[in-house]
Amino acid sequence: GAVVSQHPSRVICKSGTSVKIECRSLDFQATTMFWYRQFPKKSLMLMATSNEGSKATYEQGVEKDKFLINHASLTLSTLTVTSAHPEDSSFYICSAPLAAGGPTEAFFGQGTRLTVV
Amino acid sequence: GNSVTQMEGPVTLSEEAFLTINCTYTATGYPSLFWYVQYPGEGLQLLLKATKADDKGSNKGFEATYRKETTSFHLEKGSVQVSDSAVYFCALSIQAGTALIFGKGTTLSVSS
Numbered sequence: 755g756a757v758v759s760q761h762p763s764r765v766i767c768k769s770g771t772s773v774k775i776e777c778r779s780l781d782f783q784a785t786t787m788f789w790y791r792q793f794p795k796k797s798l799m800l801m802a803t804s805n806e807g808s809k810a811t812y813e814q815g816v817e818k819d820k821f822l823i824n825h826a827s828l829t830l831s832t833l834t835v836t837s838a839h840p841e842d843s844s845f846y847i848c849s850a851p852l853a854a855g856g857p858t859e860a861f862f863g864q865g866t867r868l869t870v871v
Numbered sequence: 872g873n874s875v876t877q878m879e880g881p882v883t884l885s886e887e888a889f890l891t892i893n894c895t896y897t898a899t900g901y902p903s904l905f906w907y908v909q910y911p912g913e914g915l916q917l918l919l920k921a922t923k924a925d926d927k928g929s930n931k932g933f934e935a936t937y938r939k940e941t942t943s944f945h946l947e948k949g950s951v952q953v954s955d956s957a958v959y960f961c962a963l964s965i966q967a968g969t970a971l972i973f974g975k976g977t978t979l980s981v982s983s
Contacts, residue, residue, distance in 0.1 A: 862916070
């Protein structure tokens with residue numbers, strides 16, 4: 755089946771530094787990918803939609819200058835947390851839907867646990 | 872707007888007990904419905920899905936039936952195992968290629 759790979763799975767960084775998270779679709783092309791943030795009480799918050807070849811679409815309340823998204827190719831999207839602070843510590847998950855036309859299930863990466871110290 | 876409501880739990884069961892996790896939805900049009908499972912420290916895995924009314928999705932002993940009249944998609948399993956301990960998310964999709972809309976997740980803890 756379709757696989758989405760996310761890297762790294764865990765990262766610890768110092769406050770003020772930037773961290774890049776990669777999301778790859780391994781056996782299918784994804785013109786669209788989604789980035790979620792998961793809070794301690796489990797809820798998943800959609801942060802942004804990553805579009806290959808164009809700018810990402812951010813959800814209301816998400817700072818686009820802080821969470822930079824680049825969709826460099828049909829199989830790779832990256833999320834960069836810039837000038838990270840402890841409140842950015844969270845579990846970040848990417849997903850990619852299969853091509854349009856069928857049941858629009860999405861495949862998820864393994865998630866990245868970011869800890870800012 | 873479109874939304875998913877599911878019981879938040881936690882749900883604590885003994886091994887071999889019957890499981891039900893309720894999920895209801897509000898949506899315009901005709902959504903596809905999904906259950907995803909998240910094991911500790913991992914991403915989400917698709918458990919089962921249904922794309923139209925009266926469809927039943929099933930996988931690994933879990934079942935859910937798409938009930939349009941009650942706008943529900945309740946997850947059931949006849950006999951849970953310790954290995955089923957995880958967080959379960961109900962979700963819907965309105966349009967191809969758009970982000971899924973998730974419920975808040977239900978934590979299931981099964982003890983032997």
